[in-house]
Amino acid sequence: MVGGAALLGAALTFGAARALTDAQAARGALAYAQSCASCHGPRGDDGFAPALVGADSLRRFAGTRELYAYTRGTMPLAAPGSLSAQVYLDLTAWMLQQRGAAADGAELTAATLDATPLDPARASTPAAAEADGRRSLRVVRSSFSEPAPHLAHNLPDLRATIDGQTAACDFLAHYHATGGLRRWGFPTSEVLEERPNAFTQYYQRGVVDCHQRAGAWRMERRLAWDYLGGGVGGAPDLGVEPELLSGQPGERLGPWGHRVSNAAVDGTPIGFLDFFQALGGVASFGFPKTEARRDDDPRAVLGVPGASPGFIRQYFQSSVLEYHPGDPEPVKLRLLGDDLRNRLYPQQAYRAFASFGPARPLGAGAAYAPERVTVPSAA
Numbered sequence: 001m002v003g004g005a006a007l008l009g010a011a012l013t014f015g016a017a018r019a020l021t022d023a024q025a026a027r028g029a030l031a032y033a034q035s036c037a038s039c040h041g042p043r044g045d046d047g048f049a050p051a052l053v054g055a056d057s058l059r060r061f062a063g064t065r066e067l068y069a070y071t072r073g074t075m076p077l078a079a080p081g082s083l084s085a086q087v088y089l090d091l092t093a094w095m096l097q098q099r100g101a102a103a104d105g106a107e108l109t110a111a112t113l114d115a116t117p118l119d120p121a122r123a124s125t126p127a128a129a130e131a132d133g134r135r136s137l138r139v140v141r142s143s144f145s146e147p148a149p150h151l152a153h154n155l156p157d158l159r160a161t162i163d164g165q166t167a168a169c170d171f172l173a174h175y176h177a178t179g180g181l182r183r184w185g186f187p188t189s190e191v192l193e194e195r196p197n198a199f200t201q202y203y204q205r206g207v208v209d210c211h212q213r214a215g216a217w218r219m220e221r222r223l224a225w226d227y228l229g230g231g232v233g234g235a236p237d238l239g240v241e242p243e244l245l246s247g248q249p250g251e252r253l254g255p256w257g258h259r260v261s262n263a264a265v266d267g268t269p270i271g272f273l274d275f276f277q278a279l280g281g282v283a284s285f286g287f288p289k290t291e292a293r294r295d296d297d298p299r300a301v302l303g304v305p306g307a308s309p310g311f312i313r314q315y316f317q318s319s320v321l322e323y324h325p326g327d328p329e330p331v332k333l334r335l336l337g338d339d340l341r342n343r344l345y346p347q348q349a350y351r352a353f354a355s356f357g358p359a360r361p362l363g364a365g366a367a368y369a370p371e372r373v374t375v376p377s378a379a
């Protein structure tokens, strides 16, 4: 097996220094022989149980903390947790040493367990994962629209399989469940990848992510306002408006005591609550950070630089509602997706990426390769 030999060669060179000592690893080797070798084999890769040594072993563990926790919670198979915490640390040190980690002079302790990839050189980059089949994305179905030549984009439901876990990144279903065109406008990008294993689509009025958070895959609207005036990603934090509360009936939502109502602070009928509820509520807009009031109210603090004055506006974590009297559809949403894209990719830097340009229709069942883009403002 030529490939295997090459990988093993790599295994010996990628040994980043780790908190462990040779003496600790030697203690671990002894414990291994007593409690583990019967299943994992005398060498660690020659038993009936999965190999614990070698470049292809243990790659599903994000770091030493997870490896230690798994081993202590599950092994030895017949008596999980039956060894002392110190012995589990020693065993972990031995496994690390077996994969080429260099001793850095201090023992591995509960405090030095971490989430650094076990093999930095082979860290599970999306490209490496795709190359060896640990990651794949597939189109379940897709809706293609081309309202203007430069807005030719797909809205897909994707199935992602990453290291044995399957995620439903259903952008199309999410779009329709949270207000569709009225809420989001048209897509302005394909589904792309700004961070490893997080998938994102830009729309005119917002941004949606399919990502892993708190241990589960979720479809979530980006808190787009917070990137402009809520202190996220270097934006100024314009806060909320505790002095400006409305006496109008409505729904008080979220931590700031603000209310979503069909009437503005000054009593103008605006229909914001009906609009909010019809288009997905908090899941779609986030919590209100102001009441519905004019930006030129002396007590108002939040505002989009350059926005035309005089409109009744209400600011939510991921959207801004505007009231246009006399318009057949008087409630408008600011194009926060465009605002956010322009902020993250200044000077039209997004144009460097094919995903923001016109696309061709995707076929159901096809493999999907999201473009990996670099967010210039985060670089």
Ligand code: HEC
Residues within 6 Å of the ligand: 032, 035, 036, 037, 038, 039, 040, 049, 050, 051, 052, 057, 058, 059, 060, 070, 071, 075, 076, 077, 078, 091
């Ligand atoms: C009775 C047999 C048996 C013994 C003894 C045993 N293991 Fe295991 N071990 C297994 C099996 C089977 C699996 C695979 C479990 C699975 O995939 O759910 C496993 C999985 C593992 C894994 C995860 C491997 C991977 O890549 O997923 C680690 C780490 C591990 N064992 C460490 C140990 C250590 C350390 C000891 C000694 C304290 C030990 N095991 C003792 C049978 C055993």
